[in-house]
Amino acid sequence: MRVTLSDNETLVPSSGKYRNWRIFNVSVWYIIIAVVSISMLFPLLWMLTIALKGNNDVYKIPPEFFPREFHWDNFIKGVQAINFGPLFLNTVIITVLSTIGSVASSMLVAYGLSRIRFPGRKVWFYLFIGSMMLPGIVGLIPLFHLYLNLNMYDTWFPLFLPAFFGNPLYIFLARQYYLSIPYSLDEAAKIDGANHFTIFTRIMVPLTRPIWITMIIMTFTASWNDYLNPLVYLYTDSKWTLSLGMASFSGAFAGVATTQWNLYMATNLLYMLPPLIIFFVAQRYFIQGLSSLGSTTQK
Amino acid sequence: MPEALDIRMRKRSSIRKQTGSGREALIGYLFILPSIIGFSIFVLYPLVMSAYYSLTRWDGVTDPVFVGFKNFVYIFTKDPSFIPSLKATGLFALMSVPVSLIVGLLLAVLLNRNLPGIKLFRTAVYLPAVLPSIAVLTLWKFIYNPQYGLANQFLSALHLPTSTWLSSYEMALPSIVIIGLWGVGSTMIIFLAGLQSVPKELYEAAKLDGAGTTRLFLRITLPMISPILFLQLILQIITALQAFNQFQVLTSSSSAGDHGGPGFATTVLMLHIYQSGFGSLSQFPQIGYASAEVWVLFILIGLITIFTFRFSSMWVYEESNLD
Numbered sequence: 168m169r170v171t172l173s174d175n176e177t178l179v180p181s182s183g184k185y186r187n188w189r190i191f192n193v194s195v196w197y198i199i200i201a202v203v204s205i206s207m208l209f210p211l212l213w214m215l216t217i218a219l220k221g222n223n224d225v226y227k228i229p230p231e232f233f234p235r236e237f238h239w240d241n242f243i244k245g246v247q248a249i250n251f252g253p254l255f256l257n258t259v260i261i262t263v264l265s266t267i268g269s270v271a272s273s274m275l276v277a278y279g280l281s282r283i284r285f286p287g288r289k290v291w292f293y294l295f296i297g298s299m300m301l302p303g304i305v306g307l308i309p310l311f312h313l314y315l316n317l318n319m320y321d322t323w324f325p326l327f328l329p330a331f332f333g334n335p336l337y338i339f340l341a342r343q344y345y346l347s348i349p350y351s352l353d354e355a356a357k358i359d360g361a362n363h364f365t366i367f368t369r370i371m372v373p374l375t376r377p378i379w380i381t382m383i384i385m386t387f388t389a390s391w392n393d394y395l396n397p398l399v400y401l402y403t404d405s406k407w408t409l410s411l412g413m414a415s416f417s418g419a420f421a422g423v424a425t426t427q428w429n430l431y432m433a434t435n436l437l438y439m440l441p442p443l444i445i446f447f448v449a450q451r452y453f454i455q456g457l458s459s460l461g462s463t464t465q466k
Numbered sequence: 467m468p469e470a471l472d473i474r475m476r477k478r479s480s481i482r483k484q485t486g487s488g489r490e491a492l493i494g495y496l497f498i499l500p501s502i503i504g505f506s507i508f509v510l511y512p513l514v515m516s517a518y519y520s521l522t523r524w525d526g527v528t529d530p531v532f533v534g535f536k537n538f539v540y541i542f543t544k545d546p547s548f549i550p551s552l553k554a555t556g557l558f559a560l561m562s563v564p565v566s567l568i569v570g571l572l573l574a575v576l577l578n579r580n581l582p583g584i585k586l587f588r589t590a591v592y593l594p595a596v597l598p599s600i601a602v603l604t605l606w607k608f609i610y611n612p613q614y615g616l617a618n619q620f621l622s623a624l625h626l627p628t629s630t631w632l633s634s635y636e637m638a639l640p641s642i643v644i645i646g647l648w649g650v651g652s653t654m655i656i657f658l659a660g661l662q663s664v665p666k667e668l669y670e671a672a673k674l675d676g677a678g679t680t681r682l683f684l685r686i687t688l689p690m691i692s693p694i695l696f697l698q699l700i701l702q703i704i705t706a707l708q709a710f711n712q713f714q715v716l717t718s719s720s721s722a723g724d725h726g727g728p729g730f731a732t733t734v735l736m737l738h739i740y741q742s743g744f745g746s747l748s749q750f751p752q753i754g755y756a757s758a759e760v761w762v763l764f765i766l767i768g769l770i771t772i773f774t775f776r777f778s779s780m781w782v783y784e785e786s787n788l789d
Contacts, residue, residue, distance in 0.1 A: 193581065196576075196579070196581070197581075199576065200576060200577070200587050201587075203573070203576070203587075203591065204586075204587050204590035204591060207590055207591050207593070207594060207648070207651075208590055208593065208594075209616075210594075210605060210606070210609060210616065210648070211593075211594075213609075213616050214605055217608070226613075226614055272500040272501070272504075275497055275498075275500065276497060276498045276500055276501045278497055279493075279494050279495075279496075279497025279498040280497075280498060283490060283493060283494040283497060284487070284490055284494070285487070285490050285491035285492075285493075285494030285495065286487075286491060288494060288498075291498060291501070291502070294505060295501050295505060298505060298508075298509045300704075300771070301509055301513070301764075302704065302707075302708050302763065302764055302767055303708065304708055304736060304739060304760050304763060304764070305512050305513060305516050305760055305761075305764055306508060306509075306512035306516075307512075307739075307743070307760070308516060308519065308743050308753055308756055308757055308760065309511060309512040309515035309516050309519065309757075310508070310511075310512055312515075312526075312753075313507075313511070313515075329504070329508060331500060332500045332501060332503055332504025332507070332508065333498075333500045333501035333504050335501075338501065362493075363493050363497070388596060391598060392597075392598040392599050392600070394599060394600050394711050394714075394715075395710055395711065398714075399744070409598075410598060410599075410600040413598075413600045413601060413604060414600050414603075414604070414715055428608055428614070431604065431608075432605070432608070435601050435604060435605060438598060438600075438601050439597050439598060439601045442596050442597060442598060443593075443596060443597070446593075446596045450589065
């Protein structure tokens with residue numbers, strides 16, 4: 168809509184035509200954004216309706232959107248079908264270990280790279296972030312055989328041990344953040360007799376809270392969602408993570424000819440819940456952390 | 467004499483530095499030790515070993531047999547499944563990367579306003595990106611179910627033709643690209659941050675000179691966020707070429723137990739490598755061959771990255787490009 172002005176008129180914020188144009192503009196925007204948001208969330212909504220349907224409702228043709236009855240017991244049946252409880256516990260343990268390892272080691276390494284003056288620190292920094300360019304696949308087969316030879320196949324070690332050796336992306340992010348903290352703090356602490364480790368634990372860790380909270384969220388999500396590594400390294404069912412359990416769900420239900428999708432969707436919702444909760448709780452930090460990858464920091 | 471004084475002071479301070487710096491260096495290296503070890507085990511070791519494996523024939527059980535470059539020759543000349551696999555990977559990258567960059571950017575522009583409720587909408591768009599990939603993939607597997615899935619339900623409600631989605635040769639890859647689009651929220655957030663870091667004065671100055679919306683976008687917004695665009699482009703290409711989860715989970719045919727989708731349409735390289743390296747129902751593990759494939763993919767990624775970097779100076783705006 169083009170606002171037409173007569174000869175004597177100008178588009179000034181106080182003019183009536185400007186207000187009309189603005190109201191129109193904003194309303195159209197809200198409509199578009201509502202449509203976009205609803206379409207993004209719609210599959211999840213649909214998932215919920217499937218999860219609540221009874222067995223006969225799911226396979227109706229023509230399909231109905233809302234369930235006839237609300238089968239809340241689908242959640243319980245689904246959980247039982249794939250041994251959800253133990254798998255959940257497995258995943259939690261692995262994820263917690265990975266998170267502690269990644270965050271602690273990355274913060275330590277980034278501290279060393281940014282706040283200690285030693286020869287070669289720039290070279291090592293570039294080497295570390297350069298390793299990000301290395302596609303993960305190159306390591307897949309050699310590392311698999313390495314773990315095999317170390318008798319770590321079918322254990323959880325390959326899943327959380329690497330975390331303790333630093334994560335290049337986190338090191339990069341943390342170092343960026345560290346560089347913005349003035350060195351006068353370090354020097355003041357040194358005068359008071361602190362060594363580097365004390366400075367790290369007493370001063371830097373509290374100061375860098377947004378960064379390591381972001382790291383915790385990112386590691387948690389990455390570990391909880393990981394599929395390839397558990398697929399490769401875990402053989403025994405009882406040691407599986409939730410991602411493996413959920414992927415094989417159709418296999419577990421393949422006792423019948425078709426997968427029981429309503430039970431599956433119910434369990435799927437439960438599987439999605441922890442990352443969702445973490446996301447909502449720590450949303451502020453998460454978006455802040457991701458944004459640091461996007462904004463141009465001039466330091 | 468000032469020069470003599472300088473020399474004496476310089477000597478004194480350099481001596482002081484030498485006794486202090488040795489200990490500093492040790493502590494420094496202690497702090498970064500985890501990453502040094504990590505680099506050796508998880509970067510150097512795989513590079514060397516996979517290069518070695520790629521020159522052997524090995525089934526994982528018996529001893530490896532050195533065969534020189536035979537694996538590579540076989541890949542490019544005799545293997546009937548490699549070239550289609552390469553094609554599928556290339557097509558997938560070509561489809562998913564531009565689409566997600568454009569959609570991510572558009573969404574970021576759309577959500578770059580300060581109107582009430584904006585945070586809610588941003589969360590809504592970003593939400594699917596947080597979900598576990600297996601959860602997402604299995605959900606979409608059902609959405610694409612020809613009889614009971616949401617996709618065909620939606621289409622037939624609008625009286626549009628339906629599709630067999632994942633089993634159809636033409637629609638298999640696009641179906642998977644659409645799933646990727648559902649997770650475009652993370653790209654959007656990064657672009658949003660970039661958009662918000664463009665100095666407002668630039669826009670004001672341009673508007674004073676009479677620039678319209680399109681001009682503003684093309685001449686100010688795009689150049690100012692081009693470094694972020696560039697970074698995202700590289701990262702997305704690298705990720706797209708290594709995509710695995712979606713192809714492994716969505717294209718299993720229960721009868722043969724093999725994955726790969728209709729006529730290799732969705733057997734991307736990573737899946738092909740996984741099948742070669744760990745074996746499937748129809749073949750023993752061929753670790754040497756899989757390693758060779760890994761190196762082909764690696765070199766491919768490297769070449770494309772370098773190529774993109776070379777072209778970047780043409781359209782990426784950096785402070786140094788001014789002179």
